Amino acid sequence: MTTEMRTRLVGLKDPAAWSAALEGLPHSIAHEAAFRAALDTGRDDAQCVLFVAESERGKAVCPVLERPLETRADIATPYGFGGFIGVGDLTGLDQAWRAFARERGYVAGYLAQHPSLSCSAIGADEERFESSPVYLLDLRPGEDDIIAGMSKRRRPSLRRWLKEVEVATGRAELVDAFVKLYPPHMSRLGAASVYFFGDDALRRMAGLDSVVLFGARNEAGEIEAVSMTAVTAPCADYLFFAATEDARDHSVGLIWCGMREAKARGAEWINLGGAVKEGDGVGEFKRRFGATLTPTQCLKQVYDLQAYDALCEENACDAQNRNGYFPAYRAPR
Structure with missing residues (x-):
């Protein structure tokens, strides 16, 4: 029936x-x-x-x-x-x-x-096609076990960063910094047009209840890097990272902060997104978190x-x- x-x-x-x-x-x-x-x-x-x-x-x-x-x-x-x-x-x-x-x-x-x-x-089966794969990270193990699953070079650098950097969490300040940092950061990366949003869209995204922001300061006390993670259960999504040209080394630590918050809020997985093209540095960066390259599907229907x-x-x-x-x-x- x-x-x-x-x-x-x-x-x-x-x-x-x-x-x-x-x-x-x-x-x-x-x-x-x-x-x-x-x-x-x-x-x-x-x-x-x-x-x-x-x-x-x-x-x-x-x-x-x-x-x-x-x-x-x-x-x-x-x-x-x-x-x-x-x-x-x-x-x-x-x-x-x-x-x-x-x-x-x-x-x-x-x-x-x-x-x-x-x-x-x-x-239907004939309407299903493979799309670009993404990197999924299992957040169910303990934090120490998740870090142990990262690449050998990433583990010590992350632990050192966590000891040395005071993480900024004030939302209003981080929203302002993100809106300022994001456009030039994406321009330096040569990102596709789909990743460029107006200031109003950036500000509205950054202010959402489902979004968490973490930042790092330079010696003058100014926010020089921000990560944005969307936290929904059971699968969170890493969204964006933006930084000055000299502050890109904060990326691993700030993204980890988003992962840790997602885990604390009940997310079992985090989707780190995919590579720009197969085998590039973006994909390798995500793989080193211990994430698994996972196929995705799309439907093409008439x-x-x-x-x-x-x-x-x-x-x-x-x-x-x-x-x-x-x-x-x-x-x-």
Whole structure:
């Protein structure tokens, strides 16, 4: 017997309803209304909404960006590690989602799934694709055991840093410092445009209840490095580190402070994110924490095949090839 699930959308203009829909669901910061509002409010190219499906025996949600296509729309998961999450009996979820997507007029959807919270009740096998892997660190062992699992070079340097550096925790000061330090730090790294946010978005993210900040001072007493970690159970997310050019050596210690706070607040895992490209220094930096490279999945779904084929034809791309950029008609040219 198929369980009929009721479906609806919740918008960012109703944060109370959004938060109520998340109640009882293990989730990440990317699922929370305040985080989504910080990044997605006021966009003219898309609107962020929360899809909710529920029955008496189960519930699932997924934040999506609805992107206009003349008289139609397609969807994608917004920035961060979100995707479908759910609890209970989710029988009928896949059917309910597809029916909803067709009723809403979606042509296609790209749905990135969280590496440790993803919902297996959604999507067909042929729609599942591997996405960029991330580094997950198990926070369940004791602190000494977690440090013992780090690389041989990292262990002594972290212990020395913890003895020598007084960690700053005052939120107001750290928020100001983070907003100031982040843009030039990312510019020096040559980061992609997706990682550049306006000052208002940075300030709103840094002020969230689910976010913890730790900082280090220079000899003049000024904050010269800040780490930002999102703490939700059971899986926290390391978000950002920003520093002056001469203060990058604080990164390990400040990120560790975020891990320790996440563990204290009940997180069992922390997602450190991935590498920029396979085998680069960013990935090696995360691996040395003792983290495990973990595959992630995305769903590439077509809800209106005729419309999808027509859009691909208009944009001179192969509608049959799902291995590359998706939807194919949105591929950068």
